[in-house]
Amino acid sequence: MSVNKEEVLQLFRERIGQIKSYEEALGVLFWDMRTGAPRKGTESRSKAIGVLSSQAFALQTGEDLGQWLTALEQPEILNTLGEVDQRLVTETRKDYDRSVKIPPKLHEEYVILTSEAESFWEQAKETGDYASFQPYLDKIITYTNKFIDLWGAKETRYDTLLDMYEPGITTAELDRVFGGLREKLVPLAAAIAASPHQPDTSFLKQNYDKDAQKKFSKFILEQIGFDFEAGRLDESVHPFATGLSTGDVRITTRYLADDVTSALFGTIHECGHALYEQNIREDLRGTTLCTGTSMGIHESQSRFWENVIGRSRPFWNRYFGNLQELFPGQLDVPVEDFYRATNVVAPSLIRIEADELTYNLHIIIRYEIEKLIFNEGVTAAELPALWNQKYQEYLGITPENDAVGVLQDVHWSGGAFGYFPSYSLGNMYAAQMTETLERELPNVWELVGKGExxxxxxxxxxxxxQYGKLRTPAELITAITGKPLDPQYLVDYLERKYKDIYKL
Amino acid sequence: MSVNKEEVLQLFRERIGQIKSYEEALGVLFWDMRTGAPRKGTESRSKAIGVLSSQAFALQTGEDLGQWLTALEQPEILNTLGEVDQRLVTETRKDYDRSVKIPPKLHEEYVILTSEAESFWEQAKETGDYASFQPYLDKIITYTNKFIDLWGAKETRYDTLLDMYEPGITTAELDRVFGGLREKLVPLAAAIAASPHQPDTSFLKQNYDKDAQKKFSKFILEQIGFDFEAGRLDESVHPFATGLSTGDVRITTRYLADDVTSALFGTIHECGHALYEQNIREDLRGTTLCTGTSMGIHESQSRFWENVIGRSRPFWNRYFGNLQELFPGQLDVPVEDFYRATNVVAPSLIRIEADELTYNLHIIIRYEIEKLIFNEGVTAAELPALWNQKYQEYLGITPENDAVGVLQDVHWSGGAFGYFPSYSLGNMYAAQMTETLERELPNVWELVGKGExxxxxxxxxxxxxQYGKLRTPAELITAITGKPLDPQYLVDYLERKYKDIYKL
Known part of the structure; x- marks a missing residue:
């Protein structure tokens, strides 16, 4: 087949740019809905989102795109392309194959099912009535299994789902790393719970002025290096970050009157996501490679800034004075007390409120359950008992009802199976990168202590x-640290930190 | 030709819904850019707007749409359609014919030309250097003449342009109404200028707290009936209103520290636009008829609320106390002084700063010049002299340079010839409707005085x-007032109001 390479490449790049533009437009519509769009506009807005999504899907699955990909994939052409175009071709091929394998009708049914299921989940969570949600969850599992059949099972069926969020990761790999993690963290959490040296957190529960909280959030964002000319900070019920383009990365936070740390660490967390999206290489801009390479690597950056830096002693040695100034008379405690209070570890039922240590156990529980669903055929009916049993085993507590148990997360109602592991992968990547950072920048903690x-x-x-999606997660972590992902770094980091705080 | 009416109608309505969804999405993108999108995201955002606009244009000009229109226009089908569908067919046909007559290449050249021209206009306005802008204006006039040739000249060539903003209006009609207006307003403005009873406005020039201004704007919006569950109020450099859907109508304002009336009347003005868009009939929602019927009728609503109601004596008898409370010690004047100060009439050079009387003269000047350009072949080179001569004749003042003269408005740099008359049409429609309102609601001023x-x-x-675009401007004004547009209502209103204020 003879093709005009330049012409095909131009058409291909143009299509990629269009897909990216639709992603940006949809990103603005979602951001807007979550940050104050008027209630009565929801129906019309949802319709607009549907119309744009359909067109975006059509652009992603067009036969013409398939033909351009086939042309560009010929080795004698592919080898002459630059690294960005080569990677664009392979990434687009992956998305294309995945999308075209799903019959549009099946996809539509699934979209309707999951959007209905989310509202039934909300109701079920409110009342703790798992039985009312169970049939929806059963159906979603059935559809997901159909998708796995259409996409083709990888090493295991669950691997097919994992790959969507963390390209290249497998059940075998996660068994290894999560196994190592669980083995060390369960006894560490137990030792911490038994320690007589529990931090005092009572002074955190006061009425903290919202405007002062806002001021401090902005100040810390500037200190970390968030570019306010390429982003903004707003408020929303559920904090999030969205990268519309490198020049427009938006984060949100939520100010609680009675908890000064919630917005603070939430803001730093989202800032980590934002720094990633704001600093992608110029030549990737306007392409679908201009975003984080995986959920796990993204989460590594939010958690690095929130926990490794933001909950460190040097950080508060530098910034506690600034915080005290904004809340006169409210934080008259030694900085060490504040540091310890913001690093309390305790087994709890709710994932999103968990500390940086037990958080990983919440994730491992979900991972093990998802694996059972897709690799062993466990059904929705069996989940509550399974959930409660694992909470008792790993965290020593049992949910008193399903609202604070198996119903707590939105993910499954939206069909996002395979997503949870990203959170703990993020913690592990962050700890492993930190070890390299400390070697390559030996005065790093001195710099943090000076606010540099x-x-x-x-x-x-x-x-x-800078690499955006140009490197896979595995390529990144190996290039940075010289080693593949190793859970020991996180174990070491947590042991060192909490043995000190809890005087174990 | 045999067609399945139901099927074609469904396809047609679906396409209309898609077009409307694209308009909503683009509306959000523009609103976002003007209310605080980060500077560095502009380039990427402009690209996204371009991609979506192209797709919207494709949806509006598709051959399939032309075929559906032809099918639905057959009398034996058209007559069986409901009034909404009939009107949708005729309105869509009008837009379709206009759009498909312009070759895409010509359209693209024009889009590039006008977007370049706007930045050259900005520079020219800053330096007062008309010569640097003149070649662009010449080209825009040339392109506009090409479009008139392609669309076909109506009664006069300029009528073709007028019809885009005020469907059905003609030069003959505007000559009649503007002629009547000019004849009466020029001597009235002169008499006002000569009056020894000039209002004192010095107390308006103080430092007014922005938060208090914001509070009062929100309060007045609630009083008028702006639905905050179907809209929001934000800030922008140039205030505007945008109706994304009836459930999401957004207005902006600009708070000036040294002028408490600017944001106040600006907010009321935009609220008038918003009330129109929030209260369109349910069965028009999601269609392209769900918006104001013309710029003139839209402007009639903003000006009715801003001037007829907002600058009335009963309105301030009711609300001045609320305003005084928000600015303690700053507005210790009798309400009558405040009323007169907000109704100062004086000839001035800048349209957007003009009072409600002389404003019309600014518009008549622009109308007469545009008519000369398209009906008499006057060129860009002749405009500054023409402009200055007309300002001297109608307002008794001559611009000292082109920055405050012919270069002041953005409209021509964007090719918006034919738009200016809408502003004065709005004033005339408003005055004519007010006369009917006073007859049908005889206690209307009593209600205003009570804040009802x-x-x-x-x-x-x-x-x-409620009618949105279901009625034409002429249909509306005749149905409401029993008469076609008549400038005498505005003349009577202004004479009554200002003879009182200036004791003529």
């Missing part, structure tokens, strides 16, 4: 941010 | 808002 955070941002830009 | 404004909103909903 930009060298850290620059290091991460050099190692992670 | 909702009956006025309800009357306008009944007469104007």
């Amino acid at each position: 955070l930009h060298p850290i941002k620059d290091w991460l830009t050099d190692k992670v941010y | 404004l909702h009956p006025i909103k309800d009357w306008l909903t009944d007469k104007v808002y």
Whole structure:
């Protein structure tokens, strides 16, 4: 087949740009809905989102795109392409094959099912009535299994789902890393719970002025290096980050009157996501490679800034004075007390409220259950008992009802099976990168103590941010640290930190 | 030709819904850019707007749409359609024919030309250098003449342009109404200028707290009947209103520290636009008829609320106390002084700063010049002299340079010839409707004096808002007032109001 390479490449790049533009437009519509769009506009807005999504899907699955991909994939052409175009071709092929394998009718049914299921989940969660949600969950599992059949099972059926969120990761790999993690963290959490040296957190529960909280959030964002000319900070019920383009990355936070740390660490968390999206290489902009490479790597950046930096002693040695100034008379405690209070570890039922140590156990429970569903055929009916049993085993507590148990997360109602592991992968990637950072920037904690955070941002830009989706997660972590993913780094980090805080 | 009516109608309605969804999405993108989108995202955002606009244009000009229109236009089918579908067919046909007559290449050249021209206009306005802008204006006039040739000249060539903003209006009609207006307003403005009873406005020039201004704007919006569950109020450099759907109508304002009236009347003005868009009939929602019927009728609503109601004596008898409370010690003047100060009439050079009387003269000047350009072949080179001569003749003042003269408005740089008359049409429609309102709701000023404004909103909903684009401007004004557009109502209103204020 003879093709005009330049012409095909141009058509292909143009299509990629169009897909990216639709993603940006849809991103604005979602951001807008979550940050204050008027209630009565929801129906019309949902319709507009549907119309744009359909067109985006049509652009992604067009026969013409398939033909351009086939043409560009010929080795004698592919080898002459630059690294960005090569990667664009392989990434687009992956998405294309996945999308075209789903019959549009099946896809539509699934979209309707999951959007209905989400509202039934909300009701079920409110009343703790799992039985009312169970039939929906059963159907979603059935559809997901159909998709796995159409896409083809990888090493295991569950691997097919994992790959959507963390390209390349497998059940075998997760068994290895989560196994190592669980083995060490369960006894560590137990030792912490038994320690007589529990931090005092009572002073955190006061009425903290919202405007002062806002001021401090903005101040910390500037300190970390968030570019306010390429982003903004707003409020929403559920905090999130969205990268519309490198020049427009938006984060939100939620200010609680009675908890000064919630918005604070939430803001730092979302800032980590934002730094990633703001600092992607110029030549990737306007392409579908201009975003984080995986949920796990993205989460590594939010958790690195929130926990490794934001909950560190040097950080508060530098910034506690600024916080005290904004809340006169409210934080008259030694900085060490504040540091310990923001690093309390305790087994709890709710994932999103968990500390940085037990959080991983919440994830491992979900991972093990998802694996049972897709690899062993466990059904929706069996989940509550399974859930409660694992909470008792790993965290030593049992939910008193399903609302604070198996019903707590939105993910499954939206069909997002395979997503949960990203959170713990993020923690592990972050700890492993930190070890390298400390070697390559030996005075890093001295810099944090002086409030000089930009060298850290620059290091991460050099190692992670700039590449966007140009490198896979495995390529990144190996290139940065010289090793594949290893849970021991997270174990070491947590042991070191909490043995000190709890005087174990 | 045999067609399945139901099937074609369904396809047609679906396409209309898609077009409307694209309009909503683009509306959100524009609103977002003007209310705080980060600077560095502009380039990417402009690209996204371009991609979506192209797709919207494709949906509007598709051959399939032309075929559906032809099928539905067959009398034996058209006559069986409901009034909404009939009107949708005729309105869509009008837009379709206009759009498909322009070769895409010519359209693209024009889009590039006008977007370049706007930045050259900005520079020229800054330096007052008309010569640097003149070649662009010449080209835009040339392109506009090409479009008139392609669309076909109506009664006069300029009529073709007028019809885009005010369907059905003609040069003959405007000559009649503007002639009547000019004849009466020029001597009235002169008499006002000569009056020894000039209002004192010095107390308006103070430092007014922005938060208090914001509070009052929100309060007044609630009083008038703006639905905050179907809209929101934000800030932008140039205030505007945008109706994304009836459930999501957004207005913006601009708070000036040294002028408490700017944001106040600006907010009321935009609220008038918003009430129109929020109160369109349910069965028009999601269609392209779900918006104001013309720029002139739209402007009649913003000006009715801003000037007829908002600058009336009963309105301030009711609300001045609320305003005084928000600015303690700053507005210790009798309400009559405040009323007169907000109704100062004085000839000035800048249209957007003009009072409600001389404003019309600014418009008549622009109308007469546009008519000369398209009906008499006057060129860009002749405009500054023409402009200055007319300002001297109608307003008794001559611009000292082109920045405050012929270069002041953005409209021509964007090719919006034919738009200016809408503003004065709005004033005339508003005055004519007011006369009917006073007859049908005899206690209307008593209600205003008591702050009971909702009956006025309800009357306008009944007469104007509900119909969206279902009625033409001429149909509306005749149905409401029993007469076609008559400038005498505006003349009477202005004479009555200002003879009182200036004791003529």
